[in-house]
Amino acid sequence: MTRADFTEDVLIVGAGPIGLACAVAAKRRGLDPLVVDAGAVVNSVLHYPVGMTFFTTPDLLEIGGHPLACAGQKPTREEALKYYRGVARAEQLRIRPYTRLETARREGDALVCELSGRHGPERARCGRLVLATGYYDHANPLGVPGEDLPHVSHRFDEAHRSFGLDVVVIGGKNSAIEAALELYRAGARVTLVYRRDAFKPTVKYWLKPDIENRIGASQIAARFGAVVLAIEPEAVRIRRGDGQEERLPADRVYALTGYHPDFELFRRIGIALAPGTDRPRCDPETLETNVPGVHLAGSITAGRATSEIFIENGRFDGEKIFGRNPAAGQP
Numbered sequence: 001m002t003r004a005d006f007t008e009d010v011l012i013v014g015a016g017p018i019g020l021a022c023a024v025a026a027k028r029r030g031l032d033p034l035v036v037d038a039g040a041v042v043n044s045v046l047h048y049p050v051g052m053t054f055f056t057t058p059d060l061l062e063i064g065g066h067p068l069a070c071a072g073q074k075p076t077r078e079e080a081l082k083y084y085r086g087v088a089r090a091e092q093l094r095i096r097p098y099t100r101l102e103t104a105r106r107e108g109d110a111l112v113c114e115l116s117g118r119h120g121p122e123r124a125r126c127g128r129l130v131l132a133t134g135y136y137d138h139a140n141p142l143g144v145p146g147e148d149l150p151h152v153s154h155r156f157d158e159a160h161r162s163f164g165l166d167v168v169v170i171g172g173k174n175s176a177i178e179a180a181l182e183l184y185r186a187g188a189r190v191t192l193v194y195r196r197d198a199f200k201p202t203v204k205y206w207l208k209p210d211i212e213n214r215i216g217a218s219q220i221a222a223r224f225g226a227v228v229l230a231i232e233p234e235a236v237r238i239r240r241g242d243g244q245e246e247r248l249p250a251d252r253v254y255a256l257t258g259y260h261p262d263f264e265l266f267r268r269i270g271i272a273l274a275p276g277t278d279r280p281r282c283d284p285e286t287l288e289t290n291v292p293g294v295h296l297a298g299s300i301t302a303g304r305a306t307s308e309i310f311i312e313n314g315r316f317d318g319e320k321i322f323g324r325n326p327a328a329g330q331p
Ligand SMILES: Cc1cc2nc3c(=O)[nH]c(=O)nc-3n(C[C@H](O)[C@H](O)[C@H](O)COP(=O)(O)OP(=O)(O)OC[C@H]3O[C@@H](n4cnc5c(N)ncnc54)[C@H](O)[C@@H]3O)c2cc1C
Pocket: 013, 014, 015, 016, 017, 018, 019, 036, 037, 038, 039, 040, 041, 042, 043, 044, 045, 048, 049, 053, 054, 055, 056, 099, 100, 101, 102, 132, 133, 134, 135, 136, 137, 175, 262, 265, 297, 298, 299, 300, 309, 310, 311, 312, 314
């Protein structure tokens, strides 16, 4: 065994809200799991737009029964970061950030996990592996030339940096609409490019009139039914709904076209995916996959349907994985 080899009873991959909730559930059943994360603790929340407010009330974001206090009705990104850090500290969770699971395989009774740590490769043997890896690292690509240019981002970060600039937002769901509105209010010249002819009814009820009024007043330009052909250093080339090509000026491009779980990781581990939905096969009672000892938790359990499982309905997955807590009333 080299210095980089170690053994754990339970390894949890992903220190997002659900991975942390699973770790708390495991601890309350007498286990002491190690949690690894490719990024920082709650790395997805860290990459939310600066100053963002959750659409969920605080009680539904709580894990392990720890109260989430916030100044307004709903918590901000910053309050959530502080909260989840606080839970990790209060529960004395063992967390190793900046450590990525590359693959895992079964060897006899153990699962052998290949990790990339801060100081190089590591190998962990464990009895049980819980994947709570989310989807926010894997954007749905547009598949057009120029998508990798430095002024193109698949995550919306902060509106302020676009003051006085031409910005193209690609997409028409909640995150794209929210970004377009914030960018407009921060003084950017915004064009929203959406492949559908109209917004879907699932757009949040408070965003819909706002974006429609901004478009109606020509404060935000919109191109519905449009297809992106290419992204250039200073423009986005599209084909509009009327079939005409157009070159939209773009100092910055936000391609907000959704995300998906790391299906390649699942395939490397041998987890079966349902055709069409890419929903990983797992026992609904225990969340154990077809690979014995490998469980799933949180948003990844829904495959491509990333708007099905949120923090509020994924945070009790640890109970399914580790069994009901004999100490009654303990989440
Ligand atoms: C802008 C935005 C706003 C949102 N607002 C809300 C809201 O108001 N309410 C709500 O309930 N939900 C909201 N969501 C959705 C919410 O963020 C997710 O449902 C939630 O984060 C899922 O938790 P999770 O723990 O399953 O995954 P994540 O929080 O994504 O955590 C997964 C973790 O796994 C790590 N990871 C991934 N791959 C590996 C690997 N191979 N090795 C090691 N670590 C890995 C990642 O770094 C990450 O930290 C929002 C999402 C976005 C993008």
